[in-house]
Amino acid sequence: MNASKFGAEYALSDDMAEFPAGHTGAFEVPYPRSCCCSSGDADLLEAARTMRxxxxxxxxxxxxxxxxxxxxxxxxxxxxxxxxxxxxxxxxAMIKTQRVAI
Known part of the structure; x- marks a missing residue:
């Protein structure tokens, strides 16, 4: 892994040594859901309609x-x-929305 455009490499610090070889402490971005109205969101959509x-x-x-x-x-x-x-x-609307976990 290059630290800069000049080709210098990161040194493995003591803090990073505790991670297994496959995990270097990199931040992993979860893949977004394919649809915003999945079965779990149906309750939220119904609550939004009721409130509106x-x-x-x-x-x-x-x-x-x-x-x-x-x-x-x-x-x-x-x-x-x-x-x-x-x-x-x-x-x-207040009763219905109290049942929906946000």
Whole structure:
């Protein structure tokens, strides 16, 4: 093994002497997986879809509660089925994602 373009070789130090002949302490890069959506990642993809749907629904409700609304309109939104559905979706997403190990 050459240490430089001038052909000087590395000297085997005492630290490297403890490695077997085939292992010189070189860093080994693991081969990347062929697909990012293997069977182990299917749970992560499902959790991401669930969270995205929940966030979309919650965002619509939060946007409807904007500063331009009167207090009565805000209360009607808070008591509406849309708010209940959004809260249910967030609870469901939180439960589903707790089962997925990251």
């Amino acid at each position: 749907e929940a966030l979309q629904e919650v965002w619509l409700v939060m946007d409807a509660l904007g500063a331009y609304q009167s207090d009565d309109d805000r209360l009607s939104i808070l008591h509406s089925p849309k708010f209940s559905s959004a809260a249910y979706r967030v609870r469901t």
